[in-house]
Amino acid sequence: MVGPSFDPSPSDSAPGNGSGGDAAAAPAPRSITPTTVKDLRDAVSTVGAVLIRGTGTATTWGAPVRDARTTVSLAGMDRVLDHRPADMTVHVQGGIRLDVLQAELAEHGQWLPYDPARSEATIGGLLATGDAGPRRLAYGSLRELVIGATMVFPDGAIAKSGGHVIKNVAGYDLAKLCHGSLGTLGVVAELVLRVHPLPQTSRTVMVRDVDTAAAQQLTWALTRSAIEPTAVEWCEPEQVLAVRFDGTADGAAARAASARSMLTGSLAELDAGEAHSFWESHAARVVAEPGDTVLRAATRPGIDPGLVRALSMFAEFAGVKALLTCSPATGAYTVRVTGADAKAHAEVVKNWRGSVEAVGGFVMLRRRRPGVDAMVESWGRAPGSVEVMRRVKGNFDPENRFAPGRFAPWF
Structure with missing residues (x-):
């Protein structure tokens, strides 16, 4: 059952919000690198806001995290725990890099049919960001390959679902809960994945x-x-x-x-x-470079010629270059904005977001030129499901400790 709605406004006693407490008394930022699930549980049970970090390839996705005093790095949880080639499954820790895992699977003639642009990202981070590459058309996203998951929640609870048997449906689908949550609900500690034969x-x-x-x-x-x-x-x-x-x-x-x-x-x-x-x-092109601004838009399947024309017009007016990639069958667009200054980037984001929202889509920021955050929000108009999202957040993280501010201003 979904619990009470999460209040998106920070409490007066929250550290670092400028409205209460002694800033000088706030604990110094620290980083913890657990190596086991129990270590991870102890690390996230600390007091204050927590930021989960893999290789750092998606730290700019969504809105900036606010007042994270503790960074929990998964660099120490980067192992393959059990690979069963005959069963076409692999059990890994959440901190293993995708490219490292693919190389190990390739030695057995297998792979994960999954090709996000950030191949150096961790497998847990890729699930948490909901990222996917061009091959999503045929194979789906990472969540379709997950058959078992172990997660650690803000209160220290360890939850497991699924296992090595592909038809095992016991427990809640934790992978879908985490998919796209950007580290705001829990930590992906371990995953059991379904692998495929490597194409010739x-x-x-x-x-x-x-x-x-x-x-x-x-x-x-x-x-x-x-x-x-x-x-x-x-x-x-x-x-x-x-x-x-x-x-x-x-x-x-x-x-x-x-x-x-x-x-x-x-x-x-x-x-x-x-x-x-x-x-x-x-x-x-999708990942871009420091100083670029990257937008991700989702619309109904197809290529909307009006959106393409609008982007070109807004970019020309602002004096920037806009490079667009589109997956027509899924309606996903990625736009890389380069050149000019932060004000020009913010104008393109604001204007094109308006065009996308007018046809029922939405736009988020994955990367931005310094200064853009002061002029435009990372998320646009809230979806109709935002109240459900707030209630899920309130259930799993009632104190708003995990990545606070990541989905601001929605919650």
């Missing part, structure tokens, strides 16, 4: 000079066909549509050939080096 090869077909209407038409044709693309991504202002196929050598080649016969325009099948370079640059 990957093929990428690219269509150049594709406008929004053509990109959407081609995407629908591909996703409604039997050739099952692994990823379909559209990039602006380059106006290229990239289509990826994973599988056996013969299977991927046949599907790529079918795609070439189905698609129209300036077609090319990239060789292995070209494909690797393209997808690497795609990931770098």
Whole structure:
């Protein structure tokens, strides 16, 4: 049962809010690096606000965390606990990096079919951010690969669900609870994941000079066909549509050939080096660089030509460059804003967010140029589910200790 709603306003006695207590008496910030679940429980049971940290690749996502006196690093919980190749499962600690895990699985001809741009991030952090890459079209996000989870909550409670058996449905689905919570509800201590055979090869077909209407038409044709693309991504202002196929050598080649016969325009099948370079640059574009501002928008599936035109207009007016990537089949957009100053970045965020919200979508900030936070909120209009979100937060973290302020001003 969902409990009482969480009050988003800080209490007068909360340290660091400037309205009560002696700032000089506040404890000095500290960092704790547990190595076991019990150590983690003791670490998060400390007094005051807590920030959970993996490799630090998503510390700027959402609104800035307020007054975190204790940082709990998962760098000491980075091991594979149990890999069962025959069962296609792996049990890991939450602090293991995705690229390290993929390398170990590859030695057994297996992998996680999951390709977020931040491959150096921890597996627990990736679940907490709800991140996913282009292959989400075929394989889903990380939560679809989780069959067991161990979490530690702010009160020190340790909860487990699932296990190594894929059909084991015992307990609450902790992975879905944590997915996208940005470290505000609990810590991912351990995960049991379902792995897949490593594809023999990957093929990428690219269509150049594709406008929004053509990109959407081609995407629908591909996703409604039997050739099952692994990823379909559209990039602006380059106006290229990239289509990826994973599988056996013969299977991927046949599907790529079918795609070439189905698609129209300036077609090319990239060789292995070209494909690797393209997808690497795609990931770098999504992550961006310090000084850039990165927006993530979610809308209904498709490419909205009005949103693309609006972004171009707002960017030109502000004197910045806006690089857009879109997953047409899922309606996810990532925008990287570069150049000019913080005021120009904030204007683009505010204006384009208004356009996205007008069609029922939302926009969050994943990264921002210094100074942007003072001019525009990290989150826009609250969704209709915000009251449920507040009640869930109130149930699991009634004292607002985990990442306070991350979802401000919603809660």
